Amino acid sequence: MAAQLQTGHVDFVGAGPGDPDLLTVQALRAIEAAEVILHDRLIGPDILALAARSSTLIDVGKAGFGPSWKQSDIDALIVAQARTGARVVRLKSGDPTVFGRLDEEIEACDAAHIPWRIVPGITAASAAVAAIGQSLTRRGRNASVRFLTGHDMKGFADHDWTALARPGEVAAIYMGKKSARFVQGRLLMHGAARSTPVTLVENASRPDQRILATTLDRLSADLAAARLDGPALTFLGLAPRAAVLALPDLEHGLEPGLEQEFA
Numbered sequence: 544m545a546a547q548l549q550t551g552h553v554d555f556v557g558a559g560p561g562d563p564d565l566l567t568v569q570a571l572r573a574i575e576a577a578e579v580i581l582h583d584r585l586i587g588p589d590i591l592a593l594a595a596r597s598s599t600l601i602d603v604g605k606a607g608f609g610p611s612w613k614q615s616d617i618d619a620l621i622v623a624q625a626r627t628g629a630r631v632v633r634l635k636s637g638d639p640t641v642f643g644r645l646d647e648e649i650e651a652c653d654a655a656h657i658p659w660r661i662v663p664g665i666t667a668a669s670a671a672v673a674a675i676g677q678s679l680t681r682r683g684r685n686a687s688v689r690f691l692t693g694h695d696m697k698g699f700a701d702h703d704w705t706a707l708a709r710p711g712e713v714a715a716i717y718m719g720k721k722s723a724r725f726v727q728g729r730l731l732m733h734g735a736a737r738s739t740p741v742t743l744v745e746n747a748s749r750p751d752q753r754i755l756a757t758t759l760d761r762l763s764a765d766l767a768a769a770r771l772d773g774p775a776l777t778f779l780g781l782a783p784r785a786a787v788l789a790l791p792d793l794e795h796g797l798e799p800g801l802e803q804e805f806a
Contacts, residue, residue: 582602676786679715684711691717693719739780741758
C-alpha cells in the first residue's frame, strides 16, 4: 500500500512595503517557522534573511507586462509543497488581500483540503501616504479613498473615471507607472482639473525611497523625466505636505501653493 501523503499548512503572509521593521510580529513568526517560502520578486533580501537556514526559498515573482510565473503554476506549487507535510509560507509584498491574487491560491488550497490562514501586512498605500506626511482620508476633503490597479489581466484597467475626476477625490493606484498616460488621458477626458495633484512614491519605506510630486497635467512628462525604475504607488488627489516638499531630495513640479490647497 502506498504511503499516505501528509498534509502541511499554508500561511499567506504580508511582508509589508519593504522595511523589515514594518513586519508584524505574526508575520515574523511565520517566516521564522516556515520550511518552504514561496515569495514575490519584491521581497527584499533583508526580509528573506529572517527565514531559517534550513528553509527552502522559491522565487515565484510576477511582473506586469513581463515574464512571470503563471498563476496556475504558483497554485500547483503551493499545493505540492503543502502535500509533503511542510509548513509553507506564501510571502507577498504589502498585504496579501490587496491586489495579491490571494483568492486563486486559497481556492487551490481548499480544493486540495489544505488548511491555511491569512497574516495581514502593511499595504503600500499606508507606507507611501506616511512618506508624504498625509492621511488617506480627511474631514472636509474626502470621506473615502479608492484603491485601484493600473492594469489587470486584460491590460490597462478601466475605472469609474467620471467619479474619479470629481474635485476632492483621492485614489491610491497600484502598479500605475506604465498606465500613467492612460490614466491621465481618461481623467482629463472626463473633466478632471489639470492642476489636480498627483504624487508617486517609489520604493516606499525603503532606503532608496523617492517621491515625485506633480500634477495631472504634467504627470506623463514628469514621470518620464524622473526615470523611476522601482515599484511605485501613485496618489491621485494628494500632494506631499509642505514640510515634505521642502526636503532636498524630493522631485516635484507642483505649482507654488498647490500643496497648501490639498494638504
